[in-house]
Amino acid sequence: MVKAQHAEEKMPLRKGAWTPEEDKKLTAYIKRYGIWNWSQMPKPAGLARSGKSCRLRWMNYLRPDIKRGNFSKEEEETILKCHEELGNRWSAIAAMLPGRTDNEIKNYWHTNLKKRFRNNWSTSSTTVSLKVQNWDVEANQNDSSGINLLHCVAASKVSNLDGSHPMSPQLSTADLSSSSTDPAAEIDRNQTIEENVCSSGTFGELQSFWEQPFSLEDLCMVETDPAEFTAQTTKTCFPEPIYPFISYEDVHHDLWFNLPNHEEMHGM
DNA sequence: AAATATATCAACCGCTATAGC
DNA sequence: TGCTATAGCGGTTGATATATT
Numbered sequence: 207m208v209k210a211q212h213a214e215e216k217m218p219l220r221k222g223a224w225t226p227e228e229d230k231k232l233t234a235y236i237k238r239y240g241i242w243n244w245s246q247m248p249k250p251a252g253l254a255r256s257g258k259s260c261r262l263r264w265m266n267y268l269r270p271d272i273k274r275g276n277f278s279k280e281e282e283e284t285i286l287k288c289h290e291e292l293g294n295r296w297s298a299i300a301a302m303l304p305g306r307t308d309n310e311i312k313n314y315w316h317t318n319l320k321k322r323f324r325n326n327w328s329t330s331s332t333t334v335s336l337k338v339q340n341w342d343v344e345a346n347q348n349d350s351s352g353i354n355l356l357h358c359v360a361a362s363k364v365s366n367l368d369g370s371h372p373m374s375p376q377l378s379t380a381d382l383s384s385s386s387t388d389p390a391a392e393i394d395r396n397q398t399i400e401e402n403v404c405s406s407g408t409f410g411e412l413q414s415f416w417e418q419p420f421s422l423e424d425l426c427m428v429e430t431d432p433a434e435f436t437a438q439t440t441k442t443c444f445p446e447p448i449y450p451f452i453s454y455e456d457v458h459h460d461l462w463f464n465l466p467n468h469e470e471m472h473g474m
Numbered sequence: 475a476a477a478t479a480t481a482t483c484a485a486c487c488g489c490t491a492t493a494g495c
Numbered sequence: 496t497g498c499t500a501t502a503g504c505g506g507t508t509g510a511t512a513t514a515t516t
Binding site: 222223245258295308 | 505
């Protein structure tokens with residue numbers, strides 16, 4: 207982790223429900239600059255929110271790969287079985303359910319499955335095979351102790367050591383720190399954010415999107431005191447290799463796995 | 475139709491782990 | 496080695512929606 211030069215600066219932070227405008231700003235900002243430091247992002251993004259709040263909003267709601275709607279039977283089964291094995295480790299359970307967030311699963315557990323789990327957990331032995339992201343996971347529920355993981359085979363060349371959701375569009379801060387470009391400094395110098403939130407469906411379109419300047423003025427209804435922002439006019443894009451890390455638009459996870467890793471990017 | 479109870483879920487809070495200084 | 500900043504996790508809360516009386 208990189209120690210920030212300046213922590214979240216003292217300004218009244220908004221709490222409570224997010225407005226569509228706030229969502230738009232956060233989405234637009236992340237599209238343009240990626241996720242580089244949650245604590246420092248809100249200000250240049252034009253948001254009077256804590257970094258923590260922004261992270262939560264993105265992770266639980268705005269991320270493009272979020273699956274909404276009712277849980278399927280299979281998903282329910284997976285939750286029940288994983289909970290038996292993992293307990294309340296919601297993020298670990300969420301990793302088994304692509305598109306579902308830990309918060310969503312936690313809520314679903316408390317509101318739907320808890321009672322059923324108490325009453326209906328069968329004692330039969332079953333084996334389930336799951337395709338989790340690019341991992342093949344086979345789990346067995348034995349008679350007495352819930353499920354055991356039998357196989358967890360990475361089909362991807364990029365492993366995810368901490369078990370977090372591979373879609374998380376995050377670059378380790380260590381990687382960022384080694385980059386010659388400090389997004390914070392860059393943004394301070396060139397506070398240009400362009401509203402261009404509308405979906406860009408293809409990767410090609412997305413690339414062209416990144417090459418466009420990003421101007422805060424173009425964001426509608428900026429609520430922040432303009433004095434807080436020294437918006438300047440120079441239009442600058444981050445040089446490579448920042449781009450790959452913000453390419454979340456294509457919700458197909460393979461995109462991430464195809465991204466060059468740090469070593470590759472820096473010719474190591 | 476209104477009042478009340480219950481369910482749902484987004485968001486907050488506090489804590490821990492990690493990493494830079 | 497201790498302090499600090501940050502990310503992430505899980506528990507909890509509170510606003511809103513829905514069901515019931």
